[in-house]
Amino acid sequence: MGFFSDTAVGFTTKLYPTTYSSSSSIIRGSSILYNGGNAYNGTVFTCPSPGLYLFHVSMLTNTKSGGIWIYKNSQQLTLAFAGSDPQWNGASVSAATWLDVGDQVYLRPYSSTLYIDGNSAFTGVKIN
Secondary structure, eight states: OOSSOTTOOEEEEEEOOEEEOOTTOOOOEEEEEEEETSOBOSSOEEOSSOEEEEEEEEEEEOSTTOEEEEEETTEEEEEEEOOSSSSOEEEEEEEEEEEOTTOEEEEEESSSOEEEOTTOEEEEEEOO
16 A cells, blocks of 8 residues: 555646736646646646645746736635746745635736746645
């Protein structure tokens, strides 16, 4: 028997390299590296069981004033902001939050235009 149980809930995905043109867009994943519990569908994590969850996003962008919000349902949780220089910048942020069954967690751009590099990543895991 391996370290992970069949009931382990969590995911890691690289983010799809593209330019988002609206702050209401939902940022897509590309290569899903792990998807325990199959709760992440490539854009949105839908909570399968109540508990404390930890989410983390790391981004690389060359967009001036670029950033990514972590959302829970329609609530902004935390912001990874890469600064105001139009050069390659990185940023990351985490959020621990209680989720109930059906709650959704996803990413949205901070500003109306945001380029996401393909080495950016989004991770979520149930910790309790």
